[in-house]
Amino acid sequence: MSTVEAALYIVATPIGNLEDITLRAIATLRSVNLVAAEDTRHTRRLLQHLEIDTPLTAYHEHSSDAEAARLCQRIVSGEAVALVSDAGTPMISDPGYRLVRAAQAAGVRVVPVPGACAAIAALSASGLPSDRFLFAGFLPARAAARRTRLTALARESATLVFYEAPHRLQETLDDLVLCLGEAREATLARELSKAFETLHRDTLGNLVAFVAGDSNQCRGEIVLLVAGCTAPEPEVDAPLAELMQALASRLPPREAASLLSTYSGVRKNRLYSDWLAGQGPSADS
Known part of the structure; x- marks a missing residue:
């Protein structure tokens, strides 16, 4: 029997260091009837570390609307369900919003249980302005589409925050230089909270050289942060x-x-x- 109210709990999990999980997250994962996980194998290791034996089910980008409806029906029937991603806060570059929308449509209460988030952790230590920022998620994998997206963001004055796959880091940095200029300040945040954590702030031009000179920088989980545009807007002549x-x-x-x-x-x-x-x-x- 669950010891928490019937609801959908959006539970943040560690992005690397397992000590970063909150006491409330532990209590919630222990108390709910079911944990819906992006990858049950990954989440099972976390639950085993925490000595939690709550049942697991898969919920990921390929899950059907019927699966979302099934989870919502369990909550309507009085059960509590926790949604977790592989790492960090669900809904940040993952498909969990579809389950949240289904829950809201079913009249189910949605409860955030805050915690680790790679984008916010990187921003806090980036040395770049944080009063305004734009989380842009993953850039397109294809070069032409990626350059189109970056060109559209070139005049944005807020700090830009991207997630990037390690094997695309070098080409993405090259495209950032091409579209935003080599003098734009940026921070590479890699493997946050893990043993080989890197936080390196420099110009985009120098970051290209830094990554090219150290193959280890193209490994692990990566957040790229780029300063917003400070150049005056051209006149409409x-x-x-x-x-x-x-x-x-x-x-x-x-x-x-x-x-x-x-x-x-x-x-x-x-x-x-x-x-x-x-x-x-x-x-x-």
Whole structure:
């Protein structure tokens, strides 16, 4: 019998060092009727370490809507279920949100049990501004798509936070230099809370050389943090305004602004609002 209220508990687990689990997380995992895990083999090792024998079931990106409904029905029937990912906080670059949405739709209470998160841990020790940050998750694996995504983020003023696979680290750094410039400051956070933890802040250009000179940096779990853009936004000069006018005559104006923003560095909202201001009161109809 569960000793906690029937609900879906979103339980953060350690990202490396097992001592980073919270007392509340331990109590919750011990008390629920069932633990839904991204990888039951991985979570079983954690539960064995904690001497917890709560039953496990798999819930991951390939789980069906029917599986989510089954878990929700167990909660509706009075059981408590904990959702965990392989490491860190569920829902941060994992598919658990689908189960949360199903639970909410079923009228099930969703309870966060906070704890470790690689993105927040890396940000806290990065030496980069943390008053505003944008978590961008994993970049696309294909080079062209990755460069398109980075180009769209090039003018973002908030600190950028990415997760990256170790075998793509070098090419991602190369693309960051290409799209954001070699002088942009960045921090490589690798294997956080583990034996070979690395926190290295430098320019993107120097980070490329640092990783190229040490193959160990392309191993383990990686968070890349990049300082936001501090350069002043280019002005909407007469030629740019004329180009916006020409594009807006052939495309929906918002689409024209978005397209032109990619190449000019001027925010799409500013391009659109400046165009709108020159069209008269009926332009947005």
